[in-house]
Amino acid sequence: MPDLVVGVDGGNSKTDLVLADTEGRLLSWVRGPGTRPHTEGMEITAERLASLGRYALAEAGLPRTTPVSVGAYFLANVDQRSQERTALRELTRLGVAERTFVHNDTLAVLRAGAPDGWGVAVVSGAGINAAAVHPGGRSARFLSLGDITGDWGGGLAVARAGMGAAVRAGDGRGPATRLRQELPGHFGLDSVESVALAVSAGDIPVAALHGLAPLVFATAAGGDAVARGIVERLGDEIVAMVTALLRRLRLLRTPTPVVLGGGTLQNDQVLLRDHIGSRLATEAPLALPRVLDVPPVAGALREALLTAGATDVVQHRLREAVAARKPPPSLAEIAETPEDAGAAVRE
Structure with a gap:
């Protein structure tokens, strides 16, 4: 079975999360509120990101408890090393992935646009x-x-x-x-x-x-x-x-x-x-x-794929898939369950 990976680009106004696998399939792309740990706290921010990940699994037709191999989280308002460590601790506590990485969202742009x-x-x-x-x-x-x-x-x-x-x-x-x-x-x-x-x-x-x-x-x-x-x-x-x-x-x-x-x-x-x-x-x-x-989330996905050992062909295929797909509608809030999140989308 191919590994599942998650790439996340969290901006001030919205957060994009892409779920894919190491065979090159884009399984789902969901969009939630921006990452604002400076005003809402890192615990709430991490819980929303975890909920967004569960919703992405549901959108892909997978149980919300399906393990994710690598999660690369590039987040706005996480500007200092200490904030990165706090975000990593909270996301690890919530079990978003077996291996999790946290960086500032500017680096998602660099990963997506700078070939080296x-x-x-x-x-x-x-x-x-x-x-x-x-x-x-x-x-x-x-x-x-x-x-x-x-x-x-x-x-x-x-x-x-x-x-x-x-x-x-x-x-x-x-x-x-x-x-x-x-x-x-x-x-x-x-x-x-x-x-x-x-x-x-x-x-x-x-x-x-x-x-x-x-x-x-x-x-x-x-x-x-x-x-x-x-x-x-x-x-x-x-x-x-x-x-x-x-x-x-x-x-x-x-x-x-x-x-x-x-x-x-x-x-x-x-x-x-x-x-x-x-x-x-x-x-x-x-x-x-x-x-x-391409949308910056392509850079976060590339980081996750690199960590998971995906081939260059797979990385290129998924970059093209992100570039070609229309971004999803945004959720005003992400609920605690994928079912409630789906209801939020319909509303």
Whole structure:
């Protein structure tokens, strides 16, 4: 019997889990809530991941107690070695796999997009982070604790900046921008001020502002100077991360893969990609940027397959299967049993 493996990419807004076997069959792909141990605790996060794994087994027509040989978990908001150890301990306690590995989610992008397993990876989804691995094995990352550690970027930051610019345009503190007209309709309101008041009152969750990011990108693509400035700010931050990591690992003079992943980088944002490419050509001319062409969960699956001893042919076959398959619908919450999780999907 072939071994079962699980690859998990846990982001801020969603978690993808793929169940496959070492013969190259993609058995199921399920999607749950994001991994937020910094706000919900690692125990709850691990329990949700374990429930998601049981649901994946049920989706594949297998008993939820079916043993999984290897589980590779690449999780957002697990940014420090101590957090990785805590996550590993909790997942091991729950028996998610016979062998379990935990890394930050940026490394899933690197595993998926860098053929030799080293280089720089940037994840810009709801939030932003980056990490790098030297060909000799050394690594570098950021503390990534938000504003307090100087972090800015990702879809939520773009959306908040767009909202701020739109309000300032209305009260006289900033230049005119079409963001005033483009943003409020997303929430069915007539002004950005109404959106701001609803967020302040708790009627609109702050996390829901993430949905405004595509409107900021579209307004920038339409020629709006203020929106374009926000998009270019994101590009500048990504370039700053990449060049800092290359400098820390002394790779500025080495041709180095730079893999760009996450929702704001993999969604055909031509303006953003062109700005990043132009800046890197000046500041790190030997950097080799590329946009990831598969969902990041493919990198987590590759790690699990490598550990399980799967052949290169199997790894390639499953990468192609992930690339070709449409991502599943997201579960708002993952229940304690696969049956309840299935009901959540139907609802």
